[in-house]
Amino acid sequence: MSVIRRLTRLLPSRRRCALLAAAVALAAAGCGSDDWSSPHAKPSAVGTLAAGFTDPDAPPTPEATIKPRPGSWNDVRPSKGYRVVLLRAGEDAPTRTLAKAVQKWAGQVDASLKTVTAKGSHEYVPSITDAMNLKPDLIIAVGNALVDPLALVTANHLSQQFLVIGAEVAEPTHNVTAADWVGASYRGEGLDLASAYDPKTFTAERAGRAVRAGVAAVLHGITGIVLRVD
Structure with missing residues (x-):
């Protein structure tokens, strides 16, 4: 200077x-720049899940749908230095709400967040590859358009954890977790939106709840399932 x-x-x-x-x-x-080129400690969960998140006598099976007790995830946050990529596609109101919820959560828990945006169908699969190349601890995907591309790619990259918010992959592998609610459970595979789909259900409060519950599940190794956070 x-x-x-x-x-x-x-x-x-x-x-x-x-x-x-x-x-x-x-x-x-x-x-203040986020340099992800250097190694960092393996992330862990800070805090524990409260009773009612899962049934300890009957842990969820792969591809199961569970409904955790509201708030049972509130005491869980990632350890310092948690690296997250927000992978998004679409500029519709639900997707914007979901993206803002991820950004707000990252700020609250001091996670290191980068964003990869797919601006057209030709970028869906390449955007997933770009997100994985950053080698984050978790990729959080928002936008219905990403569901089918994720189903195509994620099964071949089992070491990378994914969390889908506001939608779900029809047959997830153990590294793909989803958090949604009635009115937001789009499953892809060329299917039309379910009759229960309702963009009005994508509120900031509900989206934030899904992000926190989904991340808490991933941090505790409860993956490859769908969490309903109605």
Whole structure:
């Protein structure tokens, strides 16, 4: 910064101030950037699931649908440095609500969040690959258009955890978990939207609930299932 100060003495005062402000902003951005290139500790769950999240005497089987007791996930958050990619497609109101819920949750738990956006059908599969190439701890997918591409890709990448919010993959492998509710359970496979589908059910509160419950399940190894958070 001292070099910049010396150089700016040769400039008029207004340009000098503008250059200094830009330099300060650039330095701040560099210090706060998320560098995922270095290794980090394996993430873990901070806090425990309360009674009623699952039945300990009958743990969920693969592809099962469970309905956790409301709030049984509230005390769970990821450990420091949890790396998450928000994978999104579509600009419809439900998708925007879901994306905002993921962003809000990440800020609340201090997760490191990056976003990959598919802007057209030709980008759906490549966007999933781009998200995986970032090597996150978790990929959270929002947008009905991603359901079929996820079904195509995820079974071949079992080491990567995925969480689908507001929809579900019809036959998920153990690395694909979903959190949705009545009115949001789109399953893809070329099917029309279910008669119960209702965009009005995509509220900020319900979307946030789904994100927290879904992440809590993944952190505790309860994966490959669907959580209903009505």
